[in-house]
Amino acid sequence: MAQDTAVPKLDFEYWLDKAIKWGQATTLESQKDVCLHLPQLQEFLRQVYETLKHMDSIAAIQQFPLIGQLLGRLCWNPFVIGYDESQKTLMWCLCCLYSSEPQNPVELKANSWIRSLLCHLLSSSKWESNEAETSTFISTLGYTSADYYCHLVKNMVFSLLAEFRGNQFNGRNIQGRKKISLPESAVISLWLRHLPSLEKATLHLLDQLVSIQLNSLEEVACVIKDSLLPQAASHPAIFRIVNEIFKNVLLETDGTPEVLTVIQVFTQLFLQAHQNENKEHRFPLKAYFPYHHQPLVTALLRRPLELPTTHWSQHLKCISDTLKALVEDTNISSFADLFEIWFLVARFGEWLDIAAEQLLKASVEPDALLWLLAFYHCPQNENQQRTQTMVEAQAVYSHLTMLFSYTVLSVKDLEAAVHTVMGIDQCCNQHLIIHLLTNFLLFSSGGQMIAQEFIYHITEATDTRKEVCSLLIRTAYRIKHNGEENQKTVKLLNELVQKLTSKV
Structure with a gap:
């Protein structure tokens, strides 16, 4: 040779x-x-x-x-x-x-x-x-x-x-064995080459998070990080596939709160992973989100921590005005177009929760923020329906702002709001008002005194326990990471979450 x-x-x-x-x-x-x-x-x-x-x-x-x-x-x-x-x-x-x-x-x-x-x-x-x-x-x-x-x-x-037989004779528990662990780069390479494995991983993550009882967003975030999907989604091809799966699951489950919360946390973790990418290899964010919605994307991508709390209301008004102009565009007529816009807004649900909080805590012009919440909860409403939604929301909002400074309240003081919720035909309008009511109970002195009694009463009457529980978990997570609230509110949130999750 x-x-x-x-x-x-x-x-x-x-x-x-x-x-x-x-x-x-x-x-x-x-x-x-x-x-x-x-x-x-x-x-x-x-x-x-x-x-x-x-x-x-x-x-x-x-x-x-x-x-x-x-x-x-x-x-x-x-x-x-x-x-x-x-x-x-x-x-x-x-x-x-x-x-x-x-x-x-x-x-x-x-x-x-x-x-x-x-x-x-x-x-x-x-x-x-x-x-x-x-x-x-x-x-x-x-x-x-x-x-x-x-x-x-x-x-x-x-x-x-x-x-x-070897496992039996060696006295090892099959369920407890060390699973094969691939490096992150190898997993991403696999998902890029083999689409079924990526789809299976995404559906497994959703099933895992929806089927088990989680008491905090930290737990949700931990499970999502361990899946490696937020890190892998830095590749636009993977992001788009995961995005499509999320959209389809949301449509099939009619926007269930647990799935929506998972998607919102996933988006936050994806943005963190994207930010940590090497600048030379980082794709521009417009590669991930609809290019024709760029002004809205730009506004939603601003993290609350990047702005002083005194600027939140103004930024939310900017989001609302941009969204309203987009929704009222004559070219936006089909359900698919409307859903794309709603899904984009829903991914950044932290801003929606802040909007409901700001309406009660800060001196704001309420119309823009109420319209933003009305679209989020009732995206399919057309002009006349949305006008009716706004009228109902304004009535509840005015009642709550009047009571916000009260240090002592009873459940009877909120009966008008309860009757409004119970008397609403449209389910989505009901969600909007519960969103406002829950924030009132969390952030007003009098509301905190009756929060447990009232939330138990309203969730039993309207079958919205999971929805309220998701909102409370999101709020607890935001407060913990932003640190803008006192320990009394944190303690109340923990008690409410524990009480509600034990009944779910």
Whole structure:
């Protein structure tokens, strides 16, 4: 063999040492090291194959005595064979070592060993659905297609049984084993290459958050961060797919409060991850949000912490005026267009909660902020319906502002507001007024005294316990992170959340 085509012995020793240290990549350190060296390993395996394909199997084993041990170890490393190209190159290398006409028991045994490895690699791949891809390997094994799939199923069953028995005998709990942990970059690469895995991860996150009882937004944020989806969404292609899934789930669940809260927290975490991206590689934010809504996007993207609290009302008026001009545009006529605008606003729900709070706590011109809340809760209302919504909201708002300075209140003092809520035909108008009432109870001295009694009464009467609970959790999170409220309000919020979540 020409000297320049030979694979240096040193490389075999180096990679065998690596393969021994990696084992089956059960520790985070070994997983990271595999991912770090994967490009160099792939190049090495390619060189091995280019050399082996010019040699017969006996000469290959004689010249490279470590090759069998090395390939065998690599074939059982899930992080190596998880990469399609590495898996395929390993298969071709093994085929080069296979003796088409074995002459002795050693070659027969080697062929049997190679067949078992190829069966394992094929059972670990998605190629079984592609006859053209697998036919060469199946014929190398000496099987027909029908025989191969029979052997494949048996191999998988035997492997699972062996693992199960091993877990039993070793006294280990299967549910408590260390899951395989991929680096963030590897997960994102997987999602970019394999759309079903991204869809599954997104739906799993939503199912996980909606199906379990969470008592704080910190818990929600922790679960969302662990999913890696906010970080991965820094890639616009991933963001758009996750965005579409969120929109469809919202439509299917009719805007359930839990899903809406998850989307709002996800948006905050995505913006944080985007901000932490290297400036040179960071995509502009207009790549993620509708380009034709840029003035509204720009206003919504301003975080409350970036502005003095004294400027919040003015900024909310700017959001409201921009939104109103957009909604009343004659080109916005279809439900799809209207939903796109509403969904954009809903993603930044923190500003909506602040709007309801500012209406009661600050000296503001109420029309713009009430209109903003009216659109958020009742986006499909047309001019006449929205006018009626505004009239009802104004009446409740005026009543609440009159009572805001009272230090002592009773539930009877709020009966007018309760009757307004109970007498409303439109459910969305009811949500708007409950939004105002809840903020009144949290931020007025008299309201705090009757908050537990009143919230229990109103949520039982209107079946809005989950909605109010989501609002309370969001408010507690905002207060904790902004630090603009006293401990009395924080304590009240915690008590209310505990009481409501115990009944959900």
